[in-house]
Amino acid sequence: MATIVDQAKAQMDKTVEATEENFVGIRTGRANPSLLNGITVDYYGAQTPLKALASISVPEPRTLAVMPFDQSQAPAVEKAIRDSDLGVNPSRDGNVIRVTLPELTEERRKEYVKLARTKAEEGKVAVRNIRRKAKESVEAAVKDGEIGEDEGTRLHKDLDALTKKTSDQIDQLLDKKEKEILEV
Numbered sequence: 635m636a637t638i639v640d641q642a643k644a645q646m647d648k649t650v651e652a653t654e655e656n657f658v659g660i661r662t663g664r665a666n667p668s669l670l671n672g673i674t675v676d677y678y679g680a681q682t683p684l685k686a687l688a689s690i691s692v693p694e695p696r697t698l699a700v701m702p703f704d705q706s707q708a709p710a711v712e713k714a715i716r717d718s719d720l721g722v723n724p725s726r727d728g729n730v731i732r733v734t735l736p737e738l739t740e741e742r743r744k745e746y747v748k749l750a751r752t753k754a755e756e757g758k759v760a761v762r763n764i765r766r767k768a769k770e771s772v773e774a775a776v777k778d779g780e781i782g783e784d785e786g787t788r789l790h791k792d793l794d795a796l797t798k799k800t801s802d803q804i805d806q807l808l809d810k811k812e813k814e815i816l817e818v
Contacts, residue, residue: 638775639792642768646761646800653757653804657811660746660753665692665735670700675714677707687711688731698733705729738815746815754808758801765797 658668667690674681684690688702688711702711712731715724724733738746769790776786 638768638771639789639796642764642793643796645764646796649757649760649764650800650803650807652760653753654807656753656757657750657807660750660811660815665694665696665698665733667692667698669720669735670698670715670718670733673714673718675707675710677710684711684714696735696737698735700724700731700733701729702731743815747812750808750811750815754804757804761797761800761804765793768793 658666659671667685670684670690673684675684675687676682677687684700687704687707688700691699691701693699700711700715702708708726708729708731712724712726715722715731715733720733720735722733722735724731726732772781772786772789772793775781776783781789
């Protein structure tokens with residue numbers, strides 16, 4: 635029955651990874667190619683992720699250089715970046731699309747901190763849902779007589795400890811991201 639706790643741990647680890655991935659998409663003062671991860675381009679009628687259509691590099695701390703593999707798609711790539719929620723205005727320089735990230739204002743930084751907190755809370759809710767499902771599985775196993783009540787109680791304690799540890803991990807990631815965002 636320890637497999638219930640092991641499964642819950644695996645799911646919680648994936649939740650922490652997903653939360654960390656969500657944090658990567660939140661802008662800080664520096665340019666990062668992962669800022670463009672959520673952008674899709676209309677590529678011959680199909681919505682395609684930008685990173686599948688272009689190479690993205692960071693030539694300067696606040697500038698991204700996007701170079702489409704298919705030069706005929708440069709206008710579509712430029713439009714997709716402009717229409718995204720990043721609030722940037724890309725400019726084409728020959729074959730390269732330059733995206734200069736504006737300096738973050740104090741107000742914008744606070745908005746990003748709120749967004750990071752929302753993402754962290756979503757991660758914690760997912761962890762609690764995993765705990766609830768695992769707890770129900772343990773209770774069902776005790777009721778069906780597959781395991782004893784003492785073993786069930788021990789598994790509940792293990793689940794609670796695992797949940798606390800995972801929530802603390804998410805809090806640490808949030809603290810780190812907040813410091814990154816607020817760093818001028």
